[in-house]
Amino acid sequence: MVEVLTSESLTKVTTDDAIVAQSLGKTYRTGFWLNQKINSLQDCSLTIAKGETFGVLGPNGAGKTTLLKILLGIIQPTVGTGRILGYPLGDRAAKRAIGYLPENAYYYDYLTGWELLDFIGNLFGVPTPLRRQRIADLLDLVGLSQSVARKKQLRQYSKGMVQRIGVAQALINDPEVVFLDEPMSGLDPVGRYQVREIILMLKGQGKTVFFNSHILSDVELICDRIGILNKGELIAVGTLNELLGTEQSYQVSGHGGTAADLEPWLQHLIFQGDTWHGQLAQDLPDFLNFLNTIGAKAIAIELARQTLEEFFIEKIKGSRHKD
Structure with missing residues (x-):
């Protein structure tokens, strides 16, 4: 069977990316008069490399x-474009x-x-x-x-x-x-x-x-x-390393200092009276030297990083709080 080449097939772009999505959005209309809108996807941009x-x-x-x-290519976006292996979506x-x-x-x-x-x-x-x-x-x-x-x-x-x-x-x-x-x-x-x-x-x-x-x-x-x-x-x-931090992140507990002192250094900082704990976002020796300068002291240091589950829940809750 001879295939007829379409104009879409002739618009392939040579690329090292397997999947490209540019500002994809999908809006559905609901209700008896179709006057209600549900945004199922909003301004989604993504690039995925081959392999x-x-x-x-x-x-x-x-x-x-x-x-x-x-x-x-099963459904059409309301807005936005994309490509698979250099071809337009649905080609x-x-x-x-x-x-x-x-x-x-x-x-x-x-x-x-x-x-x-x-x-x-x-x-x-x-x-x-x-x-x-x-x-x-x-x-x-x-x-x-x-x-x-x-x-x-x-x-x-x-x-x-x-x-x-x-x-x-x-x-x-x-x-x-x-x-x-x-x-x-x-x-x-x-x-x-x-x-x-x-x-x-x-x-x-x-x-x-x-x-x-x-x-x-x-x-x-x-x-x-x-x-x-x-x-x-x-x-x-x-x-995972970009989202959760590298394996060389630390969970640090200590006492002394103020939130204003420690927030530039620690993520997820929590104070309980004079004692605090958080995840170190910077170099450990530099942080320990900094604690000395403000009269604070580290009492526990553990090699750790946030789990994917913790990160996932945190991001979902943070997204909901923006509504």
């Missing part, structure tokens, strides 16, 4: 799935190089797992011999036996098995960019471990992985960078 693993965190209703669907050439696992995927119940993968692979135009070999390899990868996949219909699968076959179908076209919406949902600890290993394997192959998750520990183990969405706004983006 990067990027995780998006956020509470329910934060806009994570909206952002993902806009990047996939057919980009879609060939994308794998996608929805959060709540619906598959035809009376297909077997093998038939589903064969069908999806055929849609992507994967040649039959390669498709069969790839299906076998993917079933091994996600921990499903070929006999079960060939004989058992999807309506007989457990939630975890459906999630595993969903991961396999997202990889059937050997994509350059993989979008995973809550990939650990419904999986037991073994299944979560296997999905983490799959994502790390994709990372090792140089593929770009973009995924949403509620499970902070998984994000912390996998991602090169993370973003936090709340009420449609991207309120934090960076590596």
Whole structure:
């Protein structure tokens, strides 16, 4: 079949970035007269390099799935633009190089797992011999036996098995960019471990992985960078060290001095009478010398940094307080 090149396909931009979002926003109209507006996504700008693993965190209703669907070209943004692998969002050439696992995927119940993968692979135009070999390899990868996949219909699968076959179908076209919406949902600890290993394997192959998750520990183990969405706004983006501080941060307790003296040095400073504690934001020897100059003293120093969970809750609460 001869493909007709569209004007969109001819507007590819050569870039080292896999995903670029520029001021993306999505507004829905609700109500009987459609006179009420809900801003599901607001002024979201993001750049993800090829080969990067990027995780998006956020509470329910934060806009994570909206952002993902806009990047996939499933829904159109109200404002803003973006590109996948240099192509405009929704371009057919980009879609060939994308794998996608929805959060709540619906598959035809009376297909077997093998038939589903064969069908999806055929849609992507994967040649039959390669498709069969790839299906076998993917079933091994996600921990499903070929006999079960060939004989058992999807309506007989457990939630975890459906999630595993969903991961396999997202990889059937050997994509350059993989979008995973809550990939650990419904999986037991073994299944979560296997999905983490799959994502790390994709990372090792140089593929770009973009995924949403509620499970902070998984994000912390996998991602090169993370973003936090709340009420449609991207309120934090960076590596764990950039967001949480390096491993050489310290939790310091002491007495003496005033808040005005210590606030330039310590984050999350708390006073209890004459005693204080906080996280040191600067060089430890310099801080100890400073304490001597103001007649204060450190009584406990522990090597530590804020956890991702603590940072996440702090950012979400801070965002809410701005409303």
